[in-house]
Amino acid sequence: MTERFVTSTLNKRDLPKENKLRPLSFREFPGQAKVKERLELFVCAAKERQEAMDHILLSGPPGLGKTTLAYIIAAEKGANIKSSSGPVIEKPGDLAGLLTSLQDGDILFIDEIHRLNTTVEEYLYSAMEDFFIDIMLEQGPGARSVRLTVPHFTLLGATTRQGMLSAPLRSRFGLCCRLDYYDADSLEIIVKRSAAILGIAIDDEGASEIAGRCRGTPRIANKLLAWARDYAQVRADSVITGEVAAAALTMLNIDSNGLDEMDNRLLETIIYNFNGGPVGLKNISVSVGEEDGTIEEVYEPFLIQEGYLVRTPKGRIATPKAWRKLKLPLPAGQRKMSDQPELFE
Numbered sequence: 001m002t003e004r005f006v007t008s009t010l011n012k013r014d015l016p017k018e019n020k021l022r023p024l025s026f027r028e029f030p031g032q033a034k035v036k037e038r039l040e041l042f043v044c045a046a047k048e049r050q051e052a053m054d055h056i057l058l059s060g061p062p063g064l065g066k067t068t069l070a071y072i073i074a075a076e077k078g079a080n081i082k083s084s085s086g087p088v089i090e091k092p093g094d095l096a097g098l099l100t101s102l103q104d105g106d107i108l109f110i111d112e113i114h115r116l117n118t119t120v121e122e123y124l125y126s127a128m129e130d131f132f133i134d135i136m137l138e139q140g141p142g143a144r145s146v147r148l149t150v151p152h153f154t155l156l157g158a159t160t161r162q163g164m165l166s167a168p169l170r171s172r173f174g175l176c177c178r179l180d181y182y183d184a185d186s187l188e189i190i191v192k193r194s195a196a197i198l199g200i201a202i203d204d205e206g207a208s209e210i211a212g213r214c215r216g217t218p219r220i221a222n223k224l225l226a227w228a229r230d231y232a233q234v235r236a237d238s239v240i241t242g243e244v245a246a247a248a249l250t251m252l253n254i255d256s257n258g259l260d261e262m263d264n265r266l267l268e269t270i271i272y273n274f275n276g277g278p279v280g281l282k283n284i285s286v287s288v289g290e291e292d293g294t295i296e297e298v299y300e301p302f303l304i305q306e307g308y309l310v311r312t313p314k315g316r317i318a319t320p321k322a323w324r325k326l327k328l329p330l331p332a333g334q335r336k337m338s339d340q341p342e343l344f345e
Contacts, residue, residue, distance in 0.1 A: 021194050021222055022068045024075060030193070031186030031218075032065065035177045039069065042175055043076045052105045053077065054174025055128055055155040057113075059162040061301065063219030064179040066158040070109045073156065081107040081156075086115035092123045096135055099127055099150040106153050113157035114164040121169055128155055128172045181216025181305065184208070190218050191225055195240075200229045205242025213249050213258045215302050224249060257306070257325070262290065262299055267308055267326065270318045276331060278315035 023029040026040050039056075046053040056073070058066040067083075074081035082098065089095050089110070102108060110116070116124070127133050127150055134145045157173065159165060170176070182190070188204075188211040195202045202225075210228060214221035225240075231248035232240045240248075246256075253261040269287045270277050285292040290299075300316075303309040308322040323330050 021197055023072065026072055026076060028193075029065070029068070029072060030189040031182045032069075032179055035069075035179060038175065038177060039073060040076070043073055047077055052079075052152040053107075053154040055172060056157070057162075057165075057170070057173040057176045058156070058158045058179065059176070060160070060179030061181065061217070062160050063217040064181070065218060066179060067109075067111060069179075070107070070156050070158065074107050074109075077105075077107070079105050079107050079154070081109055083109040083111065086110055086112040089120050090117060092120055092133070092135060095120050095123055095127075096133055096148060099133065099153070100148060102151050102153045104151045104153075106151065107156050108153055109156045109158070111158045112160070113169075114159045114161045116169075118166075121166065124155070125168060125172065182218060183216075184211050187211035187214060187216070187218065187221050191221050194222050194225055198225075198229070200225065200240065201232075201238060202228075202240040202245075203242070206240035206245040209242050209245035209249070210240075213254050213256065215258045216305075224252075224254075227252065258302070259306075259308075262288070263303060263308075266295065266299055266303065267318055267322045270309070270316060271323060271326060271328065276323065277317035278312055279317075280315045284316060 026036055029036060042053060042056070053073075058069060060066060070083070071081060080103065082102065084098060089098070098108060123133050131150050131152055132147055133150060134147050155173075162170070162176075162178070188207045191207040191210050192202065194200075195207070206228070210221060210224050214224050228240045228245050228248040229238075231251065232238050232244050235247075236244040253264075255264070259267075265288050266284065269284060270279055273279075273287055274283070281292045281296060285295055288295070300309060300311070304311065306321075307319055308325065310317050310319055320330055
């Protein structure tokens with residue numbers, strides 16, 4: 001139960017709280033300095049020309065602030081924003097309704113845009129480039145096409161799977177920005193800001209402890225902050241110190257490196273059961289009792305980024321860093337790898 005809470009629940013949206021904690025301007029948005037600089041320039045130039053911005057694509061793992069940036073862009077541009085989601089727009093008529101309700105300069109934000117229906121996506125091409133869509137009425141010999149002109153709008157797409165976007169759709173975005181995981185300093189700023197908004201008493205050590213264990217993700221940082229607040233309220237006079245934060249997160253089986261129970265179980269399975277690998281994803285899935293898709297999309301990215309795991313054509317391999325974490329001697333085949341720790345650390 002604990003690992004599901006950490007990896008699934010912590011990465012789901014808590015809309016009322018998120019909306020309260022969302023920054024409202026680029027100045028209030030910590031981290032992602034290069035992306036923020038590009039977007040500020042892009043918005044400023046369009047604003048000075050009094051034109052609609054070109055289309056923007058934001059990509060990156062969940063919980064890094066794509067939706068927040070979308071609303072900041074709209075606020076900084078002074079434009080109205082309408083939001084939807086890829087799976088919700090099921091047919092061309094749904095898209096036509098959204099587009100015809102816009103005005104010149106408005107922003108249409110589509111979250112999880114990679115999940116758009118293929119037919120809907122094809123209708124979007126002409127809307128993005130030439131600002132019209134052709135809707136087919138009726139079928140058979142009486143079928144006819146009606147052209148609808150749409151305002152000069154900006155499509156702002158967000159996706160966690162940029163590779164799943166078709167090449168024609170991806171090429172129609174004027175600016176593509178990828179958000180990366182946050183560093184500890186930026187996350188500490190985020191934790192302190194959220195604590196101030198929510199009225200939570202926290203010191204520098206407490207904020208640093210949470211920032212170091214949230215997998216580089218602000219959404220998870222805010223969830224862990226809320227958990228630490230509850231823990232401190234019951235067991236520590238409602239003040240989150242470094243010691244209190246560490247105890248609260250240890251209760252969730254989140255270690256000092258940000259790895260949770262399932263992360264450690266994956267590494268232990270690969271090392272103990274398969275001598276460090278290579279081992280196929282299906283074997284790992286059966287061994288830990290978790291779906292292979294969940295392992296590949298939820299757990300592995302962080303383990304790979306942190307240098308505990310590598311994917312090879314033959315399967316997954318635990319790196320020397322993973323062996324050292326479990327305090328195990330390296331097998332003979334891995335000792336040469338340990339001579340180059342900078343590749344994994």
